Amino acid sequence: MVRSSLQVIGCLLPLAIASRLSSNQPGLCQQADSLFPGKVSYEGSLAYSSSQSAYYTGEERNLDPGCVFTPTSTADVSDFVKLVASGDISTPKFAFRCGGHSFFAGAANIDQGVTIDLRSLDSFELSEDQKTASVGGGSIWSDTIYTTLEAYNLTVPGGRIPGVGVGGFTTGGGLNYLGRKIGFSCDNVYGYEVVLASGEVVYASATSYRDLWLALKGGTNNFGIVTRFDLATHSQGLLMGGALVFNVTQEVLEEHATAFSNYMNPRNFDWLAEMEVDLVYDAGSWTLSDALYYLEPELRPAAYKEFFDISGQIEDTLIIANMTTVVTNSGVLVPTTVSRATQMNYSFKNGKADVYTKLFTTFKAAAEKLSSVEGLVLDFLMQPVPVTNGTNSLGLVPNMTDHVLVDIGAAYDNEADDDIVQAAVENIFNLHVDIVKNAGLYIDWTYLNYAGSNQDPIGSYGDLANLRKVSKKYDPHGLFQTAVPGAFKLF
Numbered sequence: 001m002v003r004s005s006l007q008v009i010g011c012l013l014p015l016a017i018a019s020r021l022s023s024n025q026p027g028l029c030q031q032a033d034s035l036f037p038g039k040v041s042y043e044g045s046l047a048y049s050s051s052q053s054a055y056y057t058g059e060e061r062n063l064d065p066g067c068v069f070t071p072t073s074t075a076d077v078s079d080f081v082k083l084v085a086s087g088d089i090s091t092p093k094f095a096f097r098c099g100g101h102s103f104f105a106g107a108a109n110i111d112q113g114v115t116i117d118l119r120s121l122d123s124f125e126l127s128e129d130q131k132t133a134s135v136g137g138g139s140i141w142s143d144t145i146y147t148t149l150e151a152y153n154l155t156v157p158g159g160r161i162p163g164v165g166v167g168g169f170t171t172g173g174g175l176n177y178l179g180r181k182i183g184f185s186c187d188n189v190y191g192y193e194v195v196l197a198s199g200e201v202v203y204a205s206a207t208s209y210r211d212l213w214l215a216l217k218g219g220t221n222n223f224g225i226v227t228r229f230d231l232a233t234h235s236q237g238l239l240m241g242g243a244l245v246f247n248v249t250q251e252v253l254e255e256h257a258t259a260f261s262n263y264m265n266p267r268n269f270d271w272l273a274e275m276e277v278d279l280v281y282d283a284g285s286w287t288l289s290d291a292l293y294y295l296e297p298e299l300r301p302a303a304y305k306e307f308f309d310i311s312g313q314i315e316d317t318l319i320i321a322n323m324t325t326v327v328t329n330s331g332v333l334v335p336t337t338v339s340r341a342t343q344m345n346y347s348f349k350n351g352k353a354d355v356y357t358k359l360f361t362t363f364k365a366a367a368e369k370l371s372s373v374e375g376l377v378l379d380f381l382m383q384p385v386p387v388t389n390g391t392n393s394l395g396l397v398p399n400m401t402d403h404v405l406v407d408i409g410a411a412y413d414n415e416a417d418d419d420i421v422q423a424a425v426e427n428i429f430n431l432h433v434d435i436v437k438n439a440g441l442y443i444d445w446t447y448l449n450y451a452g453s454n455q456d457p458i459g460s461y462g463d464l465a466n467l468r469k470v471s472k473k474y475d476p477h478g479l480f481q482t483a484v485p486g487a488f489k490l491f
């Protein structure tokens with residue numbers, strides 16, 4: 001069918017037009033349109049604009065795909081990839097998106113090419129033994145997954161803020177509220193149903209396509225389009241979640257430096273106690289928040305005692321609640337979309353309090369120089385690296401409880417400020433990396449889901465050669481390297 005409709009175009013149109021159609025994207029859109037009637041939408045339609053508006057950042061929203069393809073089954077995804085792989089369309093370009101929460105332009109959207117909006121692939125099934133939740137590759141964590149599982153006193157490790165997609169989040173790793181207990185979200189994937197570059201649909205698990213299974217645990221969109229994730233469920237009742245917020249003074253920073261250094265010390269490790277410390281500069285004023293998440297319904301767990309004891313608190317939103325409510329409440333702390341955004345991240349091994357004090361004060365001094373940037377929110381977010389079991393492609397040492405992940409993030413109003421903000425974020429990043437390097441604590445590893453487009457997270461995993469090998473094996477012509485130009489590539 002693909003071939004015959006191409007022949008029709010080839011025969012009926014003058015050569016010049018035919019080659020223009022086949023060499024650029026209207027060709028691919030038209031082909032897809034005839035193959036999937038009603039599932040391809042164009043600028044001006046509701047389907048197109050509702051996909052475009054559902055990206056987190058302006059950088060992604062500002063791209064103009066030639067059309068948006070909305071598959072409703074794995075077979076649709078497979079047939080689309082077969083169309084692209086047929087070779088009938090020269091230099092096809094496409095992108096695919098789930099929750100649209102990656103930051104930078106082109107990660108999950110594309111100019112002129114085809115954007116596949118996977119969000120209709122949102123099936124959900126709990127296995128009879130309740131050990132596995134199977135979720136469609138286009139699902140959004142907060143839509144119904146948590147709520148459905150709550151009725152069984154179960155959960156899965158997913159996004160912590162409403163709106164994040166299962167697809168990008170899980171293939172990139174996945175920092176979650178259970179990370180001290182069960183690692184990255186990707187550590188909890190039993191199997192992936194995935195459409196390969198040939199269009200073939202395979203099931204990758206510990207026992208079939210194992211190399212692909214491992215590669216998808218960190219390798220994002222480089223190996224195929226995941227149409228279903230089979231996730232380990234975990235028993236979870238009510239938990240404690242919320243934040244303590246402080247006015248920022250030198251004492252507050254120093255006391256946090258001590259408290260966080262102690263929290264990260266393996267001697268004090270409590271696998272129930274997750275947390276993030278976030279120093280934020282917003283509209284010219286400073287706050288420091290401790291987002292605390294304890295997996296048992298205890299309002300004042302001893303794991304956070306030092307944080308409770310710090311004075312200068314201006315807010316305390318800690319409550320006992322279910323996962324749905326905790327995620328919803330976390331969303332209140334974060335804007336639902338942003339105009340411009342950028343971020344960079346690095347990791348280091350926990351150190352003494354003075355290291356954290358230096359990181360705080362360096363950040364503060366650098367941020368204050370940016371007071372002229374309109375709408376600027378600049379944040380320095382620290383959290384433990386999930387305690388991974390190491391069965392993934394992230395290249396981390398398993399079972400480490402004292403590794404810290406930092407995200408330097410910026411959101412602001414105007415594109416005109418891109419260069420100044422990017423330079424400032426890079427400057428802070430470099431100063432910070434120097435501090436942890438000088439203390440002998442730097443870890444050469446970058447978290448993909450927090451990486452900047454100028455960073456090389458996959459290179460930092462340490463086993464790029466193996467990932468390239470897996471890519472060559474399942475995608476010998478490099479379709480996901482060249483036809484899908486966005487995001488972090490292997491070659």
Ligand SMILES: Cc1cc2nc3c(=O)[nH]c(=O)nc-3n(C[C@H](O)[C@H](O)[C@H](O)COP(=O)(O)OP(=O)(O)OC[C@H]3O[C@@H](n4cnc5c(N)ncnc54)[C@H](O)[C@@H]3O)c2cc1C
Binds near residue numbers: 220
């Ligand atoms: C408000 C907010 C909160 C966040 N919270 C967290 C958090 O708690 N923990 C955390 O770890 N990260 C978090 N992130 C970062 C987030 O994990 C990444 O942005 C992630 O890529 C989002 O996944 P998505 O499906 O929404 O992204 P998309 O932008 O849709 O996709 C991201 C990448 O994944 C690829 N992809 C999407 N679906 C699939 C699929 N089915 N198969 C293969 N590849 C696919 C896309 O091609 C794209 O390159 C957050 C981001 C934001 C903006």
Ligand SMILES: *[C@@H]1O[C@H](CO)[C@@H](O)[C@H](O)[C@H]1NC(C)=O
Binds near residue numbers: 151324
């Ligand atoms: C989760 O908590 C909210 C708020 O209390 C409640 O409305 C909802 O029913 C709870 N969900 C389940 C499955 O119990």
Ligand SMILES: *[C@@H]1O[C@H](CO)[C@@H](O)[C@H](O)[C@H]1NC(C)=O
Binds near residue numbers: 237
């Ligand atoms: C879930 O846990 C609560 C509290 O322990 C209990 O009352 C309820 O019966 C449990 N529900 C299921 C389906 O096991």
Ligand SMILES: *[C@@H]1O[C@H](CO)[C@@H](O)[C@H](O)[C@H]1NC(C)=O
Binds near residue numbers: 187206389390391
């Ligand atoms: C890590 O977890 C995955 C998923 O549960 C499992 O398949 C794998 O064997 C585990 N690895 C180790 C080293 O325990």
Ligand SMILES: *[C@@H]1O[C@H](CO)[C@@H](O)[C@H](O)[C@H]1NC(C)=O
Binds near residue numbers: 247312313314
């Ligand atoms: C926190 O700062 C605000 C604004 O500067 C101030 O009004 C408030 O009194 C401060 N609160 C505490 C507890 O220091």
Ligand SMILES: *[C@@H]1O[C@H](CO)[C@@H](O)[C@H](O)[C@H]1NC(C)=O
Binds near residue numbers: 398
């Ligand atoms: C990690 O910890 C688990 C559970 O304590 C243990 O079974 C496993 O052998 C450890 N793995 C490594 C590599 O230390």
Ligand SMILES: *[C@@H]1O[C@H](CO)[C@@H](O)[C@H](O)[C@H]1NC(C)=O
Binds near residue numbers: 346448
């Ligand atoms: C973290 O940094 C790495 C490499 O520098 C980058 O690739 C990755 O995207 C970053 N992750 C996030 C979530 O910013």
